[in-house]
Amino acid sequence: MSSNKEEFEPAQCPCGRIISHPSEYKLLFLKKEQNEIDILCPNDTCYLRELGYITFRIDDDGNVKVEKISFYPPFVTWNVGRMGREKATKVLKAHLRWIVKKGVDWEKIKEDYMKRSREREEEEIAVTEEEITE
Ligand SMILES: [Zn+2]
Numbered sequence: 001m002s003s004n005k006e007e008f009e010p011a012q013c014p015c016g017r018i019i020s021h022p023s024e025y026k027l028l029f030l031k032k033e034q035n036e037i038d039i040l041c042p043n044d045t046c047y048l049r050e051l052g053y054i055t056f057r058i059d060d061d062g063n064v065k066v067e068k069i070s071f072y073p074p075f076v077t078w079n080v081g082r083m084g085r086e087k088a089t090k091v092l093k094a095h096l097r098w099i100v101k102k103g104v105d106w107e108k109i110k111e112d113y114m115k116r117s118r119e120r121e122e123e124e125i126a127v128t129e130e131e132i133t134e
Pocket of ligand 1: 013014015016017041046048
């Protein structure tokens with residue numbers, strides 16, 4: 001028996017895919033300017049695809065603050081229909097907590113954010129220099 005692997009109650013996507021462990025969700029960081037990570041169904045041919053999202057900010061000291069992590073209504077409603085509201089809330093919240101704590105590579109996201117913020121600064125400096133030589 002492994003003590004590292006937490007046991008989770010499964011959730012189900014309306015496409016039929018059972019998600020027995022939160023590590024099965026796909027996390028996609030495309031909306032970089034909005035600091036938003038998409039939570040996707042593991043089924044590549046899923047008609048819903050996006051099951052939820054995470055929004056975050058990075059403060060001046062470089063600490064990541066999660067602002068919101070949430071599943072979208074179609075996924076929630078489906079699971080509430082199968083398990084009842086009380087159980088679905090418990091199961092889905094446990095999945096979300098795992099995603100925030102262990103699913104997201106926050107170090108990588110922080111690095112990426114810092115890199116983009118440096119690039120923005122460089123752009124601003126270039127404009128200033130141009131104005132000086134005018
Ligand atoms: Zn699906």
